[in-house]
Amino acid sequence: MAISLVRTTEPATQQPTDEALARRLREGDVRAGEVLARRYAQPLVRYLHRLVRSDQLAEELHQQTWLSVLEHLDRFDVGGGPGGFKAWLFRIATNKANDLWRSKGREKNAKDGLKRVTEETVPSASEKPQTAEQVDKLRWAIDQLPEPQRQVLLLRYYSEMKFVEIADMLGCPLNTALGRMHKAMTRLKELLEAPRLS
Amino acid sequence: MNEAPIHPDHAQLLLYLAGELSPGERHAIESKLAGDGALRQELDALRTAESAINQGLSSLDAQEPIDARMRSVDRQVSRLLSQWQVDRLTQTAQPATSRRIRRVPVWLYPLSAAALVMVCLGVWYLSFDRNADGTLVMSNDDLDLPSSVDGRTDARPDGRRWDEPGEEDLTPDVALGSTGVDSFGALEQEMARYMAISEALQ
Numbered sequence: 001m002a003i004s005l006v007r008t009t010e011p012a013t014q015q016p017t018d019e020a021l022a023r024r025l026r027e028g029d030v031r032a033g034e035v036l037a038r039r040y041a042q043p044l045v046r047y048l049h050r051l052v053r054s055d056q057l058a059e060e061l062h063q064q065t066w067l068s069v070l071e072h073l074d075r076f077d078v079g080g081g082p083g084g085f086k087a088w089l090f091r092i093a094t095n096k097a098n099d100l101w102r103s104k105g106r107e108k109n110a111k112d113g114l115k116r117v118t119e120e121t122v123p124s125a126s127e128k129p130q131t132a133e134q135v136d137k138l139r140w141a142i143d144q145l146p147e148p149q150r151q152v153l154l155l156r157y158y159s160e161m162k163f164v165e166i167a168d169m170l171g172c173p174l175n176t177a178l179g180r181m182h183k184a185m186t187r188l189k190e191l192l193e194a195p196r197l198s
Numbered sequence: 199m200n201e202a203p204i205h206p207d208h209a210q211l212l213l214y215l216a217g218e219l220s221p222g223e224r225h226a227i228e229s230k231l232a233g234d235g236a237l238r239q240e241l242d243a244l245r246t247a248e249s250a251i252n253q254g255l256s257s258l259d260a261q262e263p264i265d266a267r268m269r270s271v272d273r274q275v276s277r278l279l280s281q282w283q284v285d286r287l288t289q290t291a292q293p294a295t296s297r298r299i300r301r302v303p304v305w306l307y308p309l310s311a312a313a314l315v316m317v318c319l320g321v322w323y324l325s326f327d328r329n330a331d332g333t334l335v336m337s338n339d340d341l342d343l344p345s346s347v348d349g350r351t352d353a354r355p356d357g358r359r360w361d362e363p364g365e366e367d368l369t370p371d372v373a374l375g376s377t378g379v380d381s382f383g384a385l386e387q388e389m390a391r392y393m394a395i396s397e398a399l400q
Contacts, residue, residue: 028286030279037275041268046259055267063274070282135261138254148201157255162218178212179204185247192250 018085023078037066040086044093047158050142051097051150061100065093083165090159091169094151101147134192141191149184152177211241215248334384 016024016032018039024032044065049058069076069092076088142150155166167177210227213219219227231238326334 028283030283033279033282034276037279038272041271041275042264045264045267045271049262049264050255055264059267059271059274062271063278066275066278070278131257132261135254135257138251139258153251157252163213163216164218175204175209176201178209179201181212182204182208182244185244185251188251189243189247192254 018083019078022073022076022085026073026076026078033070036085040089043158043160044089047090047154048093048097050154050158051094052100053143057100061093061096064096065089068092068096083161086159087161087165087169090155090161094155094170098147137192138188141188144191145184145187149180149187152180153184153188156181207237208240208244211237211244215241215244 016035018036021032021036025036041062045058045062048061048065049055052058052061069089077084142153145153151170152166155161155169156163159166161169163177163181164174167174170177207227207230210219210223214224214227231241328334
């Protein structure tokens with residue numbers, strides 16, 4: 001039988017855990033909520049930005065994510081062990097991004113549109129340093145990935161969650177999450193090695 | 199969406215690279231790698247790809263500073279939290295008020311007082327004995343009449359008997375009527391008696 005140890009006291013030198021902050025927030029401590037929000041604001045906004053490819057939409061989704069967190073805070077299991085809040089936060093954010101895709105019906109034709117836009121806007125190697133071109137190429141290559149593969153890849157990078165946590169968060173078997181990651185890496189490698197169409 | 203399953207060895211390689219294998223699983227995959235060149239090549243390819251992706255995303259983030267945007271994000275979340283707290287406090291305050299209103303409605307106070315007065319009046323009114331025609335039953339004991347000088351209880355001070363009508367009794371009282379006179383007289387007598395008792399007690 002697995003025994004989960006829940007820390008009840010926090011050493012003064014250590015930062016409070018997400019779960020401790022979530023518990024305090026649930027009791028009405030807004031400052032704890034601000035600390036928690038600040039802790040994940042940057043990776044979460046970056047993650048959402050890579051998913052939706054828009055600063056404004058990423059900010060909007062971040063706000064919606066926190067609105068949802070506050071609405072459903074009573075349902076969050078604060079004793080669920082470390083990493084629980086982060087997984088919950090990123091799951092809500094991912095669902096918000098999925099909702100956006102669905103509501104706008106963009107999933108099918110976004111690829112073609114973005115492909116055209118990025119191919120037209122990315123300058124040639126002679127106009128930019130090599131490294132900048134490589135970065136632009138990576139951005140373009142990530143955008144070419146199917147949504148499920150992109151989600152796993154970006155979650156892994158921005159949330160730093162384990163694969164088993166990502167699978168749990170996405171509600172799929174571990175092998176499915178690993179399969180998506182493997183395909184994403186293989187595809188990116190191919191795209192980055194292949195010469196760009198111009 | 200049907201997704202092609204990942205090769206078990208590739209899944210193990212990804213977990214190996216991520217450092218998410220148990221010691222036993224790690225030992226098993228390392229043994230396999232030692233004897234399988236193709237698997238070693240796959241591991242190298244995955245390691246190179248992972249490194250390129252991590253470096254690329256890091257450079258991409260560096261190229262797109264979001265410090266200014268983070269200040270706006272901070273403000274948005276702070277506003278959300280403040281609003282959430284206000285809503286929360288309002289929601290917790292409202293049920294207490296409604297509980298208080300449910301327990302003692304304001305309109306119940308005057309209604310209760312009016313009902314109490316009505317009941318007291320009714321009880322007081324019904325406490326008198328009545329004849330068949332509704333007039334009050336009067337007796338000498340109730341009236342507490344004074345004794346006459348000669349000790350006869352049926353005589354008035356002027357010598358007439360108490361049940362003998364006098365001049366004033368024969369004069370019709372237009373305002374009150376005969377039944378009214380009886381009732382009013384009895385009430386006067388009763389009040390006089392209560393006042394005498396009250397004075398005696400004081």
